[in-house]
Amino acid sequence: MNTGTSICDPSAPAGAASATGSFRLQVAAVIEETADARSLVLDVPRELRERFRYKPGQFLSVRVPCAGQLLTRCYSMASSPLCDPQPKITVKRVAGGRVSNWMNQQVQVGDWLEVLPPAGHFCLAADADEQRPLVLFAGGSGITPVFSILQSVLHAGHRPVTLVYANRDEASVIFKEPLQQLARTHEQRLEVLHLLDSVQGFVTPTQVRQLLRLRRGGEYFICGPAPFMDTVESTLLALGEPRQAIHVERFASPPDPRPPVQNSSPPAPAQPCQSLTVELDGQSHTLAWRPGETLLQSCRAAGLEVPASCEEGICGACMCRVEQGRTRLASNAVLSAQELADGWTLACQSHADAPLVRVRFPD
Ligand SMILES: Cc1cc2nc3c(=O)[nH]c(=O)nc-3n(C[C@H](O)[C@H](O)[C@H](O)COP(=O)(O)OP(=O)(O)OC[C@H]3O[C@@H](n4cnc5c(N)ncnc54)[C@H](O)[C@@H]3O)c2cc1C
Structure with missing residues (x-):
């Protein structure tokens, strides 16, 4: 692992995008949160403020050189765009994990990181019902996007909020003090329920049912380890909560980049696409889906700025829905079986598989 003061080209100008669309941001502060998690506050220069504007719940992708490869990892912003002047990511160590441990x-104050602009859909709807309770489930490092949403809602809205926050033990609770402070300041609106594996064991469906007894009919956000998320999500669905009211963010690393294979060409599409229609920002565009290209590449070639971030099928920033025809995914570490069945795909990994394809990007 490169351990210099700059992990990206130090001679590159700070405000300019690299060939892969990333920017250099300097680490303005490092906050040790727990024994195995720390926050990095990033300094976004004036000329990049618009580019790095974010919604509560979104993430940044960081590119880190490691053993001759460039590894991309997503980190949700734990800061709130409404309360904090600069974005802050919080990274928890993963056993054997390369980037999180590095x-x-x-990383120290003054170091430069190679960062892609904010992305992600784990966000409140712009027209969310102000009367509707918000129920947030976080496990371990899954608190990061949830904390951003929580601070923002308390700052700007009126919704009652419940946070259910599961951790291994008390020492591993990230943001313990800020949460206590928020609970004191907003005692009429915020309830924080801590669950500790060391006390209650892992969260069970029965516990989730009990927690939800007085908290039904809300909007739910879930982020944490996969078994925690699966337990909460399946219990909510079994209780009859509508799928659209449940938002999930799954943390994972993308597969390592593969070395380029000489003289190889991309796999031929099962069915080439003759006409591609893209619904984006309320407008309809008809373009060519060039053979061998991904949906994202064809959109870009036609000058369409569709959302994207890691471009490795891991972050979900380029999620869109296939409304006509069919596509084939080269790689997918983010969409669930249900989302695939509902027609969702990832533009960065989608290849054409029907003569006519129409896709819609969410607003
Ligand atoms: C949208 C999104 C937001 C996220 N936000 C956050 C956040 O706010 N905070 C946070 O801490 N994390 C977050 N993550 C997770 C983060 O991106 C990384 O996945 C995490 O930090 C682990 O990366 P790593 O490089 O340390 O681990 P990796 O090196 O990718 O390893 C991950 C695991 O795989 C194992 N492993 C690695 N290589 C191999 C191999 N060759 N064979 C077998 N096993 C192997 C490791 O031992 C480890 O257990 C987020 C992920 C996503 C997708």
């Missing part, structure tokens, strides 16, 4: 051990 971020915790090596």
Whole structure:
């Protein structure tokens, strides 16, 4: 692992995008949160403020050189765009994890990181019902996007909020003090329920049912380890909560980049696409889906700025829905079986598989 003061080209100008669309941001502060998690506050220069404007719940993708490869990892912003002047990411060590341990051990104030602009859909709807309770479920490092949403809602809205926050033990609770402070300041609106594996064991469907007894009919956000998320999500669905009211963010690393294969060409599409229609920002565009290209590449070639971030099928920033025809995914670490069945796909990994394809990007 490169351990210099700059992990990206130090001679590159700070405000300019690299060939892959990333920017250099300097680490303005490092906050040790727990024994195995720390926050990095990033300095976004004036000329990049618009580019790095974000919604509560979104993430940044960081590119880190490691053993001759460039590894991309997503980190949700734990800061609130309404309360904090600069974005802050919080990274928890993963056993054997390369980037998370490097971020915790090596990164210092003044270092430069290679960062892609904010992305992601784990966000409140712009027209959310102000009367509707918000129920947030976080496990471990899954608190990061949830904390951003929580602070923002308390700052700007009126909705009652419940946070159910599961951790291994008390020492591993990230943001313990800020949460206590928020609960004191907003005692009429915020309820924080801590669950500790060391006390209650892992969260069970029965516990989730009990927690939800007085908190039904809300909007739910879930982020944490996969078994925690699965338990909460399946219990909510079994209780009859509508799928559209449940938002999930799954943390995972993308597969390592594969070395380029000489003289290889992309796999031929099962069915080439003759006409591609893209619904984006309320407008309809008809374009060519060039053979061998991904949906994202064809959109870009036609000059369409569709949302994207990691471009490795891991972050979900380029999620869109296939409304006509069919596509084939080269790689997918983010969409659930249900989302695939509902027609969702990832533009960065989608290849054409029907003569006529129409896709819609969410607003
Ligand atoms: C949208 C999104 C938001 C996220 N936000 C956050 C956040 O706010 N905070 C946070 O801490 N994390 C977050 N993550 C997770 C983060 O992106 C990384 O996945 C995490 O930090 C682990 O990366 P790593 O490089 O340390 O681990 P990796 O090196 O990718 O390893 C991950 C696991 O795989 C194992 N492993 C690695 N290589 C191999 C191999 N060759 N064979 C077998 N096993 C292997 C490791 O031992 C480890 O257990 C987020 C992820 C997503 C998708």
